[in-house]
Ligand SMILES: Nc1ncnc2c1ncn2[C@@H]1O[C@H](COP(=O)(O)OP(=O)(O)OP(=O)(O)O)[C@@H](O)[C@H]1O
């Protein structure tokens with residue numbers, strides 16, 4: 584059973600730690616091996632940091648998903664921050680408007696099986712990732 588979705592606020596750096604713990608726990612419950620646990624936790628960490636740093640805070644919805652032949656973990660990061668004017672550019676390795684390495688979004692995409700990002704300038708950003716078991 585994938586269990587009910589849970590929503591975790593991301594308002595401070597301590598919340599990023601909480602997100603990591605919640606994602607790890609849910610991945611274990613879903614039977615992810617250690618490597619896959621670490622992949623989704625690392626992706627979650629990067630996206631949570633972006634939500635905080637660039638989105639001005641927001642939240643993540645953590646949910647197990649089940650299809651006929653597979654089950655996975657889906658994370659939806661939401662913020663109502665300034666948005667991303669050029670998503671293609673923001674996704675490039677090494678692109679940053681801050682002081683980071685510019686590897687968070689591209690890394691999170693590589694660590695996930697499904698990756699969706701939508702953003703509207705002046706409205707906010709939503710990133711949805713799924714890792715299948
Ligand atoms: N939620 C968001 N809201 C607004 N802009 C964002 C958001 N997430 C990412 N961005 C923009 O996309 C850029 C690239 O993000 P990415 O996570 O790849 O790199 P970074 O955060 O700058 O550095 P790193 O993650 O390597 O420390 C950011 O510098 C920022 O301009």
Ligand SMILES: [Mg+2]
Pocket residue numbers: 629632633683686687688
């Ligand atoms: Mg980042």
